[in-house]
Amino acid sequence: MDPEFQVAVDIPHLRLTCNKEYVEILDGPPESNSYGKICKGLNLEYRSSSNVMTVKYSRQLDHPASSYEIIFFKNPQG
Numbered sequence: 188m189d190p191e192f193q194v195a196v197d198i199p200h201l202r203l204t205c206n207k208e209y210v211e212i213l214d215g216p217p218e219s220n221s222y223g224k225i226c227k228g229l230n231l232e233y234r235s236s237s238n239v240m241t242v243k244y245s246r247q248l249d250h251p252a253s254s255y256e257i258i259f260f261k262n263p264q265g
Contacts, residue, residue: 188261194238194262197231204250
């Protein structure tokens, strides 16, 4: 994404099996600070401090993958 923008992520509805799977939002590339590991919530919103954000989905191998929606936007810096 162009450097003059920030990444915005909205998760309208998240309902994962908390002890088996989660989504983690990082403020930048994969080695960046985490906003936390989340498994449920409504209307979740995250904004990066730069033009990079990482979203990770993790689950136990024996657990089927869940479906969920994550919407990405770009916002002007500042």
